[in-house]
Amino acid sequence: MNIYLDNIVFTIQQAGGVSAYWYELLNGICNSGQQISFLNTNLTADNVFEQQLQYSNWPCIRESKLPAGLLRYLPLRYKLPAGAVYHAGYLRVSPQKNILNILTVHDFAHERKLVTRFPRGLFNTTQKAYGIKKADGIICISESTRNELYHFYPKARSTAVSVIHHGIGNSFFVMDEERWPAVLARKKMAAYVLYVGARSHYKHFKTAVQAVALLPKTYQLVAVGGGMASAAETAMLEKLLPDRYHLLPVVSKETLNHLYNQAFCLLYPSVYEGFGFPPGEAMKAGCPVVACNKTSIPEVLGDAGLLVDEPLPEAFACRMQELESDSLRHQVIQRGLIQVQRFTWEKTVAATLDFYQNCWQKKFER
Secondary structure, eight states: OEEEEEOGGGGTOSSOHHHHHHHHHHHHHHTTTOEEEEESOOTTSOOTTGGGOOGGGSOEEOOOSSOHHHHTTSOOOSOOOTTOEEEESSSOOOOOSSSEEEEEEOOOTTTTTOSOOTTHHHHHHHHHHHHHHHOSEEEESSHHHHHHHHHHOGGGGGSEEEEOOOOOOTTOOOOOGGGSOHHHHHTOOSSEEEEESOOOGGGTHHHHHHHHHTSOTTOEEEEEOSSSOOHHHHHHHHHHSTTOEEEESOOOHHHHHHHHHHOSEEEEOOSOOSSOHHHHHHHHTTOOEEEEOOTTHHHHHTTSSEEESSOOHHHHHHHHHHTTSHHHHHHHHHHHHHHGGGOOHHHHHHHHHHHHHHHHHHHHOO
16 A cells, blocks of 8 residues: 555644644654555644655655745645555545545544634534544544444445544653652642543543542642643632642653652543543553543543542542542553553554555545
């Protein structure tokens, strides 16, 4: 197979789950011995993942002189050789009929009207609908996402669809206390609940704050990621958790691993995720997870998480307090370490290449 990988996603975001997925997939495919070419490469971009790629080792193609901000919403404009495999990091497909279009679908947050408002939300849903219609093979990152695909696009049942989970990187692991960095060793926090990710409404950050406020005052909240706090968020934190919270807008993977290792638990109150990296990262670092029993979260956690059916502060607080039992805490951690072994990037890459091959044979070897 002659594989063409479109990296335009790196021009769309500086970081994020989609970029992380695409970077890990590229790394694996580049080491697979396949014939690969890249489209839309730009090492001057700000994306932290693209900066780690060695483009000089591979053929790189500039698709068009049009700006990436426009190209991202258009079908591929570059003509590929017959029989090529085309896979883009962000929802794009080629209009050519003599090539193989592979599409990865992460979630349906725009269809659920959970994220970006009009007109960008309309651009996303329109592009996704076109891609699903033209795709020869569709990769869904969870069973939950596949169920939503069939809900919003019933005709996709006639297309080859495969659930291929994300992997959880080796940056996350159980550490010995002796290896904690000096900065954390010097200022070792009291027992703290960790919150990781964006703070948009369906992520239920406010619920997390309210839940920690119900715990004894010895518990603090450490919130990682999501950018700087708004004035409203700061006011809420000062009201509900005065002197009991720490906001860390950006941290390295190394520091995040340390935080997982030291946390009392990860509180993940989001009600909508295509996959959700933080629960997997936490399990791999030996951190218990308390989360909501919604969309892909129970799929990722298996029997290793403490779940609540609805994102209510009292329910989360109750489940977190259960972890004060040493025996239950040990059990949850051990189950998490077993569960997370399901999710490796090696498995993701191998399953993706197998899917390419199966779809290619179905289309071209009839």
